[in-house]
Amino acid sequence: MRQLVCKNFTEFKTYEGKDLPVGAWLTVTQDMINAFAEATQDYQWVHVDLERIEKESPFKKPIAHGFLSVSLLSKMLMDLVHIESMDMGVNYGLNKVRFPSPVLVDSRLRLHSTIKKIEPYTDNGLKITWACTVEIDNVDKPACVAEFVSLMFEDR
Incomplete structure (x- = not known):
């Protein structure tokens, strides 16, 4: 996986309108799903009840929370972009979120x-407004499509 590395915001701004390198693969495990359920108190059976999933779910396997997919955007973007002068970044919001x-x-x-x-x-x-598509390996439709908005601050 390649990473976009910029010395400062001036250099970073030259990438407006451009695609980032494709991210590295990340595996969504049952431990991640369980931890997300614990953090959000969302224990719907399709995520965590393995016996019921096997009997009743059309997928026959647990599915991750949709919001887990969108929550991974911060990590995935941080893995792809490094700005040496950046002091901190924070989430600002989301636009047009879908879980296809x-x-x-x-x-x-x-x-x-x-x-x-x-x-x-x-x-x-x-x-920064990022156009994001989270691909699932060997699946035609993506896990998540969203405009992710973040704030970044430079060292003074």
């Missing part, structure tokens, strides 16, 4: 993304 295909346990996911828009935000910050 369920993520079965032990599926491999990877990110395809574009830096859609970069705007100034305070005197040392940027607001």
Whole structure:
């Protein structure tokens, strides 16, 4: 996996409108699904009840929470972009989020993304809109399609 490395925000801004390298594969395990259920208190049976899933689910395997897929965007983007002068980044929001295909346990996911828009935000910050598609290995439809909006702040 390649990573986009920029010295500072000035260099990073030259990538507006451009695709990032394709991300590395990440496997969604049952431990991840269980931890997400614990953190969000969302214990719906399709995620965590292995006996019931085997008997009643059309998928016959646990599926990850849709919000687990979208929650991975931060990590996946951080793996793809490094700005040496950046002090911190925070989530700002999401636009147009969809979950076209369920993520079965032990599926491999990877990110395809574009830096859609970069705007100034305070005197040392940027607001970035990322166009993101989370691919599932060997599945036609993606796990998640979203515009992810983040803020980044540069060292002063």
